[in-house]
Amino acid sequence: MITDSSCYVIAEIGINHNGALSQALEMIRAAKLAGCDAVKFQKRTIDVVYSAEELARPRDSVFGITNGDQKNGLEFGKDAFDQIDALCRELDIEWFASPWDEGSTDFLMAYDCPYLKVASAMVTDKAFLEHCARTGRPLLVSTGMSDLGLIRRVVKTINAVGGTIACLYHCTSTYPTTDSEINLRGIQTLAKEFPDLKIGFSGHEKGLMPTIAAVALGAASVERHVTLDRSDWGSDQAASIEMDELASLVSDIRRLETVLGDGNICVYEDEKPIADKLRRNTTV
Ligand SMILES: C=C(OP(=O)(O)O)C(=O)O
Numbered sequence: 134m135i136t137d138s139s140c141y142v143i144a145e146i147g148i149n150h151n152g153a154l155s156q157a158l159e160m161i162r163a164a165k166l167a168g169c170d171a172v173k174f175q176k177r178t179i180d181v182v183y184s185a186e187e188l189a190r191p192r193d194s195v196f197g198i199t200n201g202d203q204k205n206g207l208e209f210g211k212d213a214f215d216q217i218d219a220l221c222r223e224l225d226i227e228w229f230a231s232p233w234d235e236g237s238t239d240f241l242m243a244y245d246c247p248y249l250k251v252a253s254a255m256v257t258d259k260a261f262l263e264h265c266a267r268t269g270r271p272l273l274v275s276t277g278m279s280d281l282g283l284i285r286r287v288v289k290t291i292n293a294v295g296g297t298i299a300c301l302y303h304c305t306s307t308y309p310t311t312d313s314e315i316n317l318r319g320i321q322t323l324a325k326e327f328p329d330l331k332i333g334f335s336g337h338e339k340g341l342m343p344t345i346a347a348v349a350l351g352a353a354s355v356e357r358h359v360t361l362d363r364s365d366w367g368s369d370q371a372a373s374i375e376m377d378e379l380a381s382l383v384s385d386i387r388r389l390e391t392v393l394g395d396g397n398i399c400v401y402e403d404e405k406p407i408a409d410k411l412r413r414n415t416t417v
Contacts (some may be wrong), residue, residue, distance in 0.1 A: 134227075135271070135299055135300050135331055135333075135353055135354050136353075137331075137353070138391065139390060140352060140353060140354060140355060140386050141170045141171065141300075141333075141346045141353065141354035141355075141389075142168070142169045142170050142354070142355055142356075142382070142383050142386060143169065143170065143171045143172070143173050143354065143355070143356040143357075144160070144164035144167070144169045144171070144172045144173065144356060144357065144359040144379060145172075145173045145335075145356050145359060146160050146161070146164075146172050146173060146174055146192055146359060147173070147174065147175050147358055147369050148175055148207045148310075148317045148361045148367065148368075148369060149359065149361075149364065149365075149367060149369055149370060149373055150209075151195075151207065151365065151367055152195075152196065152206045152208075152284060153216075154207075154209065154213045154216060156361065157174075157209070157217060158217070159361065159370035160172070160359065160360075160361060160376075161217065161220055161221060161224065161226065161228070162220075162224065163359075163361070163376040163379070164226065164359060164376070164379065165224045165225075165226045166376075166380070167264045167376060167379040167380035167382075167383050168380065168384065168387070169226065169379065169383060170226070170227060170325050170358075171226060171227040171228060171247075172221065172226060172227075172228050173228070173229055173230060173231070173250060173356065174209070174214075174217070174228070174229075174230040174231075174234060175230055175231050175233065175252070176208075176209075176214075176230045176231070176232050176233065176237040176240060176241055177204070177208060177232075177233040177234060178233075178234045178236045178237055179204045179205050179208055181234040181236060182234050183200075183201070183204060183409045187200060187201075188200055188201030188204065189201065194206065196365075199254055199266045201343050204391055211240075214240075214244065217359070218244050219225045225272055225291075227246070228246060229241070229246035229247060229248045229249065229250060229273075230246070230249075231249070231250035231251065231252040231255075232249060232265070232301040233252065233254070233255065234261070235261060235264045236262070236270060238264055238265055239417065242268055242270065246270070246396065247270075247271065247298055248270065248271050248272065248273050249268065249270045249271075249272055249273070250272075250273045250274075250275070251265055251272050251273065251274045251275065253275040253276060253277030253278050253279065253304050253306045253335075254277075254278070254306070255268065256274065256276065256279060256283065256284075256341075257283070259290055262287065262290050262291055263290065263294050263296075264297075264359060265291075265296065266290075266291045266294045266295065266296025266297075267294055267295070267296070269295075269296075269297075271297045271298070271299035271300055272291060272296055272297065272298050272299060273298075273300045273302065274287060274291070274298050274300070274301050274302065275302040275304045275334070275335045276301060276302060276303060276304050276323070277304035277305055277306030277335070281322070282346055283324065284301070284323070285325075285326070286349070286411070288327060288330070295377070298330055299331065300330070300331045300332070300333045300353060300354045301323055301330045301331070301332055301333070302332075302333040302334060302335040302351045302354070302356065303316075303317070303319040303320045303323055303328060303332065303333070303334050303335070303347075303352075304334070304335040304336075304337075305337065306337070307337065308337050308368070308369065308371065309337055309338055309339045309371060309372040310336070310337045310338045310372070311338075312338065312343070315338055315343050317334070317343060317347055318349055318350070320332050320347060320351055320352055321350060321351065324351055327356060328344035331354070332351065332352060332353060332354055333347075333352050333354035333355060333356065334347035334348075334352040334354075334356070335355070335356040336355065336356070336357055337358065337372040338372075339372070341374065341378060341381060341382045344357060344382060344386075345382070345385050345386060345389060347409065348386050348389055348390070349393065355386070356383065357373070357374055357375055357379070358372055358373035358374070359373055359375070359376065359379050360362045360373035360374070361375070361376060362375065362403065363375055
């Protein structure tokens with residue numbers, strides 16, 4: 134769960150399993166080994182989320198010859214999510230997903246997950262936001278492609294129907310995000326604007342440093358897309374980190390949490406013999 138004491142690290146598997154459950158299960162095991170708090174997936178009802186026209190568009194993939202063949206091929210159903218749920222329980226790692234339509238929200242509510250994630254793409258859909266909020270499940274809400282006015286309206290919409298926002302994520306929805314558009318100080322802006330909410334960072338940049346810096350700036354949770362192999366096919370692979378990088382990220386975040394300390398200025402016991410040795414006079 135997201136707490137005040139330690140950054141909640143989410144490995145966003147998303148659709149980087151490329152439709153293969155065995156790959157998804159391997160990614161969960163790797164995320165657990167890396168020390169993540171949670172793994173995350175996406176859930177769509179394909180013919181609700183995409184128009185018939187979009188689905189009919191030609192697109193060659195391992196699943197067939199249309200865009201719809203690929204979208205359907207990437208989607209996991211109940212059997213797959215049952216196995217994901219069972220493995221996460223066995224490994225003791227939390228899991229949840231971002232629904233992209235109301236039916237997918239209801240589908241996910243059959244599982245005892247700690248959160249529903251609201252993707253940046255979904256925050257302008259009032260009926261969807263209200264549907265998610267009314268489930269009573271705490272929401273993790275991402276804010277890519279949004280200005281402060283929109284974010285205020287999103288928070289208000291969720292609050293108005295009694296929803297709970299467990300974390301609001303600063304985010305830029307480009308893949309990969311260029312450094313000049315990451316704008317980590319947005320985390321502080323959101324913290325000032327919403328003092329009662331925990332603020333996180335959902336990153337799509339290359340490398341690890343910005344995400345670690347986000348924690349230094351107060352992110353209570355971070356989310357990164359992960360992959361077994363960045364050169365694999367798929368739209369999210371290029372903006373993802375591989376599992377050894379994920380392990381480094383978690384380890385650096387845990388070190389950072391120690392390094393940040395509590396802010397009290399004091400003389401450490403380990404410094405005292407050094408002071409005795411180095412200070413000629415103690416007259417001040
Ligand atoms: C796209 C998603 O998230 P974000 O907007 O944080 O990238 C998601 O959670 O599915």
